[in-house]
Amino acid sequence: MCDIIWCKKTQADGKPCETVNYLDPYCFWNWKGNINCAHCGTVYAIHMIQGHMYKGPDEQPAGTKPDTSPLYADKPLEGYINYPSGMEGRTRPFHCLPRHIYLGVPDMVKFSIRGKPLRGWRPQPKSAGIAGQFPYNWEMEKLSPEVAAEYKEKIAKGEVKEW
Amino acid sequence: MIEAKGLTPRQFLDKVLEPEKESDHICWQCEFLKPVIKGSSFPPADIIGWCMKIHWPYYWCVADFNVVKKCYVFKQKG
Amino acid sequence: MTKDLRECRLEDLPGPKSKQELDEMRMPYEDYCKAVFAPGHEMSKPEALKGIRWLSTTMYIFTPHSVANLAELGAEVIKVEMPRMGDPMKHTSPFNEAYLYPLHDTRPMTGTGYGFTSANVNEYYLSMDYHLPEMKEAFYRLIKMSDGLTECYRPGTFDRWKQSYRFVQELNPRFIYVWGGGFGYGPKCFGGSYDILGQAHAGLASVTGMHEFMGGHCTKHSNWCIDWYSGTQITFGILAALHWRAKTGLGTMIEFSQVQAATRVLGHAAPMYGRFGIVRQRWGNWDTQLCVHGIILCGKSDFPDAINPQDKFEARYAMVSAFQDKDFKALCDVIKKPDMYSKYMKHKDRVEGEAQVDIYAELEDWAKDKSRAEVVRILQSEGLLCEPVMNDREVYESEHYRTRGTVRWMEDPLFGDVLVQGTYSAGLMSQTPRRQYWIWRPVGADNVKIYHEMLGYPISTVKEWYDKAWI
Numbered sequence: 033m034c035d036i037i038w039c040k041k042t043q044a045d046g047k048p049c050e051t052v053n054y055l056d057p058y059c060f061w062n063w064k065g066n067i068n069c070a071h072c073g074t075v076y077a078i079h080m081i082q083g084h085m086y087k088g089p090d091e092q093p094a095g096t097k098p099d100t101s102p103l104y105a106d107k108p109l110e111g112y113i114n115y116p117s118g119m120e121g122r123t124r125p126f127h128c129l130p131r132h133i134y135l136g137v138p139d140m141v142k143f144s145i146r147g148k149p150l151r152g153w154r155p156q157p158k159s160a161g162i163a164g165q166f167p168y169n170w171e172m173e174k175l176s177p178e179v180a181a182e183y184k185e186k187i188a189k190g191e192v193k194e195w
Numbered sequence: 196m197i198e199a200k201g202l203t204p205r206q207f208l209d210k211v212l213e214p215e216k217e218s219d220h221i222c223w224q225c226e227f228l229k230p231v232i233k234g235s236s237f238p239p240a241d242i243i244g245w246c247m248k249i250h251w252p253y254y255w256c257v258a259d260f261n262v263v264k265k266c267y268v269f270k271q272k273g
Numbered sequence: 274m275t276k277d278l279r280e281c282r283l284e285d286l287p288g289p290k291s292k293q294e295l296d297e298m299r300m301p302y303e304d305y306c307k308a309v310f311a312p313g314h315e316m317s318k319p320e321a322l323k324g325i326r327w328l329s330t331t332m333y334i335f336t337p338h339s340v341a342n343l344a345e346l347g348a349e350v351i352k353v354e355m356p357r358m359g360d361p362m363k364h365t366s367p368f369n370e371a372y373l374y375p376l377h378d379t380r381p382m383t384g385t386g387y388g389f390t391s392a393n394v395n396e397y398y399l400s401m402d403y404h405l406p407e408m409k410e411a412f413y414r415l416i417k418m419s420d421g422l423t424e425c426y427r428p429g430t431f432d433r434w435k436q437s438y439r440f441v442q443e444l445n446p447r448f449i450y451v452w453g454g455g456f457g458y459g460p461k462c463f464g465g466s467y468d469i470l471g472q473a474h475a476g477l478a479s480v481t482g483m484h485e486f487m488g489g490h491c492t493k494h495s496n497w498c499i500d501w502y503s504g505t506q507i508t509f510g511i512l513a514a515l516h517w518r519a520k521t522g523l524g525t526m527i528e529f530s531q532v533q534a535a536t537r538v539l540g541h542a543a544p545m546y547g548r549f550g551i552v553r554q555r556w557g558n559w560d561t562q563l564c565v566h567g568i569i570l571c572g573k574s575d576f577p578d579a580i581n582p583q584d585k586f587e588a589r590y591a592m593v594s595a596f597q598d599k600d601f602k603a604l605c606d607v608i609k610k611p612d613m614y615s616k617y618m619k620h621k622d623r624v625e626g627e628a629q630v631d632i633y634a635e636l637e638d639w640a641k642d643k644s645r646a647e648v649v650r651i652l653q654s655e656g657l658l659c660e661p662v663m664n665d666r667e668v669y670e671s672e673h674y675r676t677r678g679t680v681r682w683m684e685d686p687l688f689g690d691v692l693v694q695g696t697y698s699a700g701l702m703s704q705t706p707r708r709q710y711w712i713w714r715p716v717g718a719d720n721v722k723i724y725h726e727m728l729g730y731p732i733s734t735v736k737e738w739y740d741k742a743w744i
């Protein structure tokens with residue numbers, strides 16, 4: 033069960049807001065309070081009981097402070113315009129966002145947080161072995177001389193720690 | 196969608212949680228009963244719902260064959 | 274020294290000569306533990322399960338972990354994977370972030386995800402499509418040379434492929450065969466399983482999280498704790514089966530349903546229902562049998578300026594335990610609510626649901642202008658049990674864990690510097706400690722070792738199978 037607030041508030045340009053604000057069941061299952069439209073900020077009072085809308089959405093006078101924000105909102109009549117979760121002031125703040133590098137591309141690091149080298153970035157050289165064999169230990173000097181060189185620099189700069 | 200006009204929150208909740216069973220338990224008038232809702236195939240068929248008070252925070256299964264007529268914490272639902 | 278050298282007198286032996294001397298010579302317990310467990314020196318000690326060879330035709334975490342436990346204790350484990358693909362778990366990584374390359378010789382651009390960590394350490398990696406008739410011989414030969422196998426296919430799959438217990442028992446009557454999966458035989462026989470299903474179907478998720486009246490919903494643990502737990506339960510079964518075999522010479526079949534296993538951790542749930550018809554409910558960060566014994570929210574984070582949100586916003590929780598009358602009185606005095614003590618003087622009274630709501634609200638009210646560290650310091654100085662709820666970074670920084678070697682850095686022979694916590698958190702052993710040699714190896718990395726060196730197939734055959742993708 034997921035209810036919505038379809039905001040029809042008339043905007044400055046005379047057109048309705050037409051934003052769909054999604055009320056995720058986890059937060060709104062049994063909930064009474066004020067919630068803002070992610071696009072125009074109009075505040076609505078709602079009262080939900082057991083996942084069903086009991087009262088509202090009733091528009092509140094301008095300046096009313098919202099108790100919370102929708103999880104997510106979009107404007108279905110204007111294509112794929114949306115407000116993802118975690119947008120301060122629009123959708124519900126969510127502090128533990130994935131890191132900015134979260135683009136579906138793996139993070140390739142050549143040194144651990146204590147500054148020692150690790151192998152495992154791509155592309156890797158094919159093994160010299162038979163049938164998928166990897167018959168060697170990782171010898172940095174041979175397999176990745178540039179990492180070995182960088183490691184020496186790091187040691188000299190005192191960037192390599194035990195913990 | 197359930198029409199909320201003129202209903203108190205409690206009456207509204209009763210519509211949402213439309214019960215599967217009917218019986219002579221006084222629990223039906225009690226604030227603390229959480230009924231088995233219509234169409235449930237789970238839980239077992241021989242209970243009318245759960246009492247949320249007697250063993251709170253645990254829920255007590257109110258059996259349909261053992262009719263509660265009198266209860267020391269009964270509270271008329273609002 | 275006695276004349277007769279065969280006679281042995283206490284005075285002649287090295288070491289203490291009296292009880293008093295013994296007491297003087299005895300190391301403090303702390304030093305004794307450091308000496309016998311010697312974290313970091315595990316490799317110089319013997320391995321308890323050396324000589325046991327186990328096959329692992331497993332996937333994901335649950336069944337692989339049952340075997341990783343053996344490998345950490347010294348068994349020789351051969352993980353048999355799908356050619357060129359490997360365990361599906363190798364293709365998962367939290368939020369798609371961390372992969373270690375390569376996955377396989379032919380796929381230099383594909384890596385193994387961190388999701389695979391800790392469930393398959395120290396194993397040899399063989400690739401084999403064992404359902405092909407052409408590979409049956411090699412598979413059966415492995416069965417004959419091994420002590421057991423753990424598999425996780427739908428019930429009856431290995432039977433259809435003629436490699437279930439009924440078949441392998443004829444090849445090797447000492448064989449210990451483990452099936453680990455979702456439901457096991459019964460009406461839901463064909464249901465597969467994941468950890469989340471185990472948590473849900475066993476009734477565990479329904480008692481995790483906040484109570485309904487606090488707006489809580491049933492909750493699964495963020496980690497796959499039932500996979501790890503069930504895997505460990507299988508390991509117990511295997512060790513018992515090995516003991517039984519040592520006595521009788523006979524193998525065993527272990528049939529292990531994950532959804533069933535998770536019901537074991539539900540404590541009083543079933544007996545309570547059976548006696549009164551009461552259904553156990555969620556009780557969040559508090560406790561159903563003890564009060565005060567829970568986690569409270571403090572007003573201020575310990576690291577308000579940190580960048581990491583786990584530190585900046587979340588370093589605010591502390592666990593507090595003061596359920597004994599004396600401790601509860603001390604707690605009420607600290608928070609300046611002596612009347613709360615008079616109200617709930619008996620544990621029987623304060624453990625009631627309503628009382629707990631009352632008590633924890635007072636505690637959080639007291640903590641609302643304090644940081645987590647302040648709360649911990651104040652309560653500890655009153656002799657009460659109170660510890661911060663730590664995140665991964667704090668676990669890493671913890672001196673206690675460093676001393677015991679719980680979290681440590683290791684040099685993986687293939688992948689370099691890795692921080693590990695799995696192996697060394699599972700208990701210390703003075704004689705035969707667990708250890709980690711390598712975190713994992715690429716798909717088929719040990720094909721030559723197993724097919725050629727162990728089973729004696731010529732290299733040309735191994736190459737041929739490899740080119741046909743049978744291995």
Ligand code: SF4
Pocket residue numbers: 221222225226227228245246247248249263266267268269270
């Ligand atoms: S409190 Fe008594 S009357 Fe109310 S539901 Fe429970 S048993 Fe029934």
Ligand SMILES: [Zn+2]
Pocket residue numbers: 039040041049050051069070071072073074
């Ligand atoms: Zn709007």
